[in-house]
Amino acid sequence: MKAFQYESFSLDGLKRVDLPEPQPGPYEVAVRFRAASLNYRDLLFAWGVYNPKAKFPTIPLSDGAGEVVAVGSEVTRWKTGDRVCPIFTQGWLEGPYNAAKAGTTLGGGDLPGVLREIGAFHEQSLVRIPDYLSFEEAATLPCAAVTVWNSLVVFGNLKAGETVLTLGTGGVSMFALQLAKLHGARVISTSSSDEKLERVRALGADETINYKTHPAWEKEVLRLTDGVGVDHVVEVGGAGTISKSIASARIAGKIGVIGVLAQGEGVNPMFLLMKTLALQGIFVGSREMFEHLNAAITTAQLKPVIDRTFPFDEAVEALRHMETGSHFGKIVLKY
Incomplete structure (x- = not known):
């Protein structure tokens, strides 16, 4: 599969690579990503500010949207074809934030991020995309x-x-x-x-x-x-x-x-x-909060504000666009 990973800090250290497709474990699903969005956190990571002790190589970005393409033998929440977003903090399903949950974030050096074609995630760490949203629109939700x-x-x-x-x-x-x-x-x-x-x-x-x-x-x-x-x-x-x-x-x-x-x-x-x-x-939120957000925006048919959409292979250019500070709303990558 196509992916981007940091080999060192700085945007010049973000390289396009080919990696093996991950296979889901018994309680995991494989998600083929169709879109991702950028956050200022992603620039802070590139600059070595967000997680100076991060180990390389590592796949960045926390916010993605896609469809389930394979399910593990024990999965009950999802089936192939379901449209989903991984949650930002994979271990924070509900309740208060704590130290155990803190080390389970995507794309910041803890767990591999979504700047790849396919990812495997625990079935509990995903939310359903509202039907009225495109993959590009849904990809703006998990963090911001x-x-x-x-x-x-x-x-x-x-x-x-x-x-x-x-x-x-x-x-x-x-x-x-x-x-x-x-x-x-x-x-x-x-x-x-x-x-x-x-x-x-x-x-x-x-x-x-x-x-x-x-x-x-x-x-x-x-x-x-x-x-x-x-x-x-x-x-x-x-x-x-x-x-x-x-x-x-x-x-x-x-x-x-x-x-x-x-x-x-x-x-x-x-x-x-x-x-x-x-x-x-405020450090993002739980799966429960994400589900409540989705219910509210579905009722209102709220449409996220997208500044510009870049193709997957232009991930570095998208980050440089964010670096200019000229954007209005979210910057999105389309896979």
């Missing part, structure tokens, strides 16, 4: 969409009428906008591009802020909320934006910390105390 669901719905307990702040226009932020609107929330979105802000308004954003025009964008957030602040922040910037996100949140607001896109200085904990904020690290 589940992470947002965990942040806004599980941790955030999002209610209709509450206000959500999203940062930028990457895959996570687009799902944050869509899922917040699905729950009847008001959304304030930021970007450095007026053209992108027009597009997020078309997707339902109620208010937009150009953070180049307004470098102190937290003041604009407060102005738009009559000085109160937002109920929820989907924080993807990390150190470079967390202080502004804290300033943007209302008293007793909730901040889901998801990304590390921007560099910056530390956080003064006094503001967390004074505003009694809930600051929660």
Whole structure:
């Protein structure tokens, strides 16, 4: 089968190879992938930041969608032809995250990822793709969409009428906008591009802020909320934006910390105390969360926002496109 694997850190270390097809064990199914999507995590891995101790060679990418082509002798959940996505953390089916589950992620050096034609997975570590979605659309869900669901719905307990702040226009932020609107929330979105802000308004954003025009964008957030602040922040910037996100949140607001896109200085904990904020690290989510997400988006017929689709053999070019930061929504590979 065709595959890509890292032989060393850096995008130049990602090589196209031919590997033996994996054979499913008694409780496993073989999945022929039809599409995958990229996450910022994939760049962090390539740069040697995400898992500096990773062993090579290793197959990257966590998010794939495909069809079952073979089942093990003891499999009861799936049959050939079923359309499925592997879950991001293969051992996290339900309940809280813990150390035992932490070492079972795809494509980050723990377990082989999905940048290959066929993978074998335990039958419990897959979810069914909603019928209305294409493979390309479904491949956008396992990391970004589940992470947002965990942040806004599980941790955030999002209610209709509450206000959500999203940062930028990457895959996570687009799902944050869509899922917040699905729950009847008001959304304030930021970007450095007026053209992108027009597009997020078309997707339902109620208010937009150009953070180049307004470098102190937290003041604009407060102005738009009559000085109160937002109920929820989907924080993807990390150190470079967390202080502004804290300033943007209302008293007793909730901040889901998801990304590390921007560099910056530390956080003064006094503001967390004074505003009694809930600051929660979000590391994707469980199979149960993925299934709840799929039920919700199926009811709404929500369509993921795809920036651009590359052929499988152009995986390195797709990652370089992500590196530019110019994308709007998810970057997808079609196999």
